[in-house]
Amino acid sequence: MVRTLGAYPSGWRHPGAHKDPQTDAAILREVARLAEDAELDYLFFGxxxxxxxxxxxxxxxxxxxxDPVSAVLSLAAVTERIGLIATVNSTYADPYATARATASLDLLSGGRAGVNLVTGAEPRAAANHGRDAHADNETRYDRAEEFVRALRLLWESWDADAWVADSASGELIDARGLHPASFAGTQVRVEGPLNVARPPQSHPPIVHAGTSPRSRALAATEADLALIAAGDPAVAAATRAELRALAAAAGRDPDDLKVIVPVLPVVAETDAAARAIVDRLLLLVPIDDGVSSHARRAGFPANRSLASFLDVAGIEPGDGVRAASVDDAVSPSTAARFAEPAARTLETVRARTGRDLGGAHPVTWRHLIAAHAVPANFVVGGPATVADHFELWRDAGAADGFNVLSAFQPAQFEAFTGLAVPELRRRGLIGRTGATLRERLGLAAPRLLRAPEPVASGR
Incomplete structure (x- = not known):
C-alpha cells in the first residue's frame, strides 16, 4: 500500500525519510523495484x-x-511481474473513461492491472467535481453497483477472437465479436463498445473496502479482493467468514473472494531496534506541549494535549498531575488510577517501545498522548516476530493476505523486503507466481456478463 510520505503521520520527520512530493517519481520507482524483487503480489495506490x-x-x-492511475501507468513501464492496483472513486469517475484506462493498463502491463473501487468519504470532493454536496451512502452504492456492471460490460466489448487480422482476405475484425455495452441504469449510462482491445485478464481484479452493509454486499458480490480493517484476528476471521458466506449466497465460489487486512510492520534486525523506531515515531508526533506553535495552527487536532489524555484517563481537573510537563515520566501510582482506555494505551506503549514505568527508560506523557491520539496497528520486531504475526493470522483464518504499509519511506520498506520477506518466504508465506495478477492471486477466470456466442462454421 504505497504512501510516499509514509503511513504514520510523523514518519516523514524520521531521519532520512522521503518528504518531498515533487520527487515522488524517484521514490515510486525505488518502491516498485524493491517490491518486485521481493516477489510481492501487487502495488496498491489509494x-x-x-x-x-x-x-x-x-x-x-x-x-x-x-493520481493513482497515472502512478500505475508510469510503473507499468519499469516493472515486469508485479500487479498494479489503482483506486477509482465511482461517485465521481466516468465509467467509460475508467474502463478505457484500466483496460489500457492491463494491455500495457501484460495482464497486471487491478482497480480499487471506492465511493468516497471526503465531503470536500463534491465541490471539486461541481456538486453541491457529497451523496449519501445509499445513493453512492446504488451508483457503485451500476458502475461495476458498466465497467464489466465495457471490458467485454471485444470477444477474444474478434481481432482477425487476415492479410490475405483483408478482414481485420469479425464485427460479430464487437459488442455495445448498452447499459442504462438510474445513475450510470454507457453505450460502448470500448475502443481498447480486450484486456488480457478479461476483467482486471476488482478491490473494494468498507464497513457498511451495502459495502459488504458489494464486496461479496463483485470484488475479487475485500479490504477489511481489524486489529484482532478473531474479529477479522468473523468478518472474513461473513463475506465468504455472502459470496456463496450470491452464487460465487467463496475462494474467489480474497480478504485482505492492512498491516503496519516496523521492522529492524532485532525486536529492540524495531521498538526504538516506534519510540522515535511517537516522540515526533506534533502535540500541544505548551511550547511549539503547532497547536495554534488551523486544523490542529484537539486531542493532542495532556489535558485531553487525562480526560480519557479519568484524572480529575483538580489533580496536580495536570500541571506536569508532557516530557515528565508517568509514575506507577498515577498509572494505577488510569481508566481502562488510558491503561490500554499505556500497555500498548510499553509493548511497542520497550519503555516502562520508572527506571532509566520511562514512559512519558508525550508517548501516551501521541499513541492515543494517533493510533496505529503496528507490528513491531525483527524478522521472526513479524513473520509470527503473519503466520498467526493465516492459521486463524483471519486473512488471505495483507496490504503492507510502511511508516516512512524508503528505509522501512527496505527493511520489510530485506529482513522480513526472506523469513516469510522460508515459512512459505510469500512467493506466489503467475503471468497475470489474477493468476498470482489464485483467482479463477472472471464471470463474464456476456456469454460467448457459438463460433459459426467456416469462420
Whole structure:
C-alpha cells in the first residue's frame, strides 16, 4: 500500500525519510523495484479527492499525491511481474473513461492491472467535481453497483477472437465479436463498445473496502479482493467468514473472494531496534506541549494535549498531575488510577517501545498522548516476530493476505523486503507466481456478463 510520505503521520520527520512530493517519481520507482524483487503480489495506490491544511497533522500523505492511475501507468513501464492496483472513486469517475484506462493498463502491463473501487468519504470532493454536496451512502452504492456492471460490460466489448487480422482476405475484425455495452441504469449510462482491445485478464481484479452493509454486499458480490480493517484476528476471521458466506449466497465460489487486512510492520534486525523506531515515531508526533506553535495552527487536532489524555484517563481537573510537563515520566501510582482506555494505551506503549514505568527508560506523557491520539496497528520486531504475526493470522483464518504499509519511506520498506520477506518466504508465506495478477492471486477466470456466442462454421 504505497504512501510516499509514509503511513504514520510523523514518519516523514524520521531521519532520512522521503518528504518531498515533487520527487515522488524517484521514490515510486525505488518502491516498485524493491517490491518486485521481493516477489510481492501487487502495488496498491489509494486516493483522496481533496486536500487542506488539516491533513498536515492527521494524514500528511494525503496532502499532495500523484493520481493513482497515472502512478500505475508510469510503473507499468519499469516493472515486469508485479500487479498494479489503482483506486477509482465511482461517485465521481466516468465509467467509460475508467474502463478505457484500466483496460489500457492491463494491455500495457501484460495482464497486471487491478482497480480499487471506492465511493468516497471526503465531503470536500463534491465541490471539486461541481456538486453541491457529497451523496449519501445509499445513493453512492446504488451508483457503485451500476458502475461495476458498466465497467464489466465495457471490458467485454471485444470477444477474444474478434481481432482477425487476415492479410490475405483483408478482414481485420469479425464485427460479430464487437459488442455495445448498452447499459442504462438510474445513475450510470454507457453505450460502448470500448475502443481498447480486450484486456488480457478479461476483467482486471476488482478491490473494494468498507464497513457498511451495502459495502459488504458489494464486496461479496463483485470484488475479487475485500479490504477489511481489524486489529484482532478473531474479529477479522468473523468478518472474513461473513463475506465468504455472502459470496456463496450470491452464487460465487467463496475462494474467489480474497480478504485482505492492512498491516503496519516496523521492522529492524532485532525486536529492540524495531521498538526504538516506534519510540522515535511517537516522540515526533506534533502535540500541544505548551511550547511549539503547532497547536495554534488551523486544523490542529484537539486531542493532542495532556489535558485531553487525562480526560480519557479519568484524572480529575483538580489533580496536580495536570500541571506536569508532557516530557515528565508517568509514575506507577498515577498509572494505577488510569481508566481502562488510558491503561490500554499505556500497555500498548510499553509493548511497542520497550519503555516502562520508572527506571532509566520511562514512559512519558508525550508517548501516551501521541499513541492515543494517533493510533496505529503496528507490528513491531525483527524478522521472526513479524513473520509470527503473519503466520498467526493465516492459521486463524483471519486473512488471505495483507496490504503492507510502511511508516516512512524508503528505509522501512527496505527493511520489510530485506529482513522480513526472506523469513516469510522460508515459512512459505510469500512467493506466489503467475503471468497475470489474477493468476498470482489464485483467482479463477472472471464471470463474464456476456456469454460467448457459438463460433459459426467456416469462420
Amino acid at each position: 486516493d483522496w479527492l481533496a486536500t487542506g491544511p488539516d491533513l498536515e497533522f492527521r494524514d500528511p500523505y494525503l496532502l499532495a499525491r500523484i
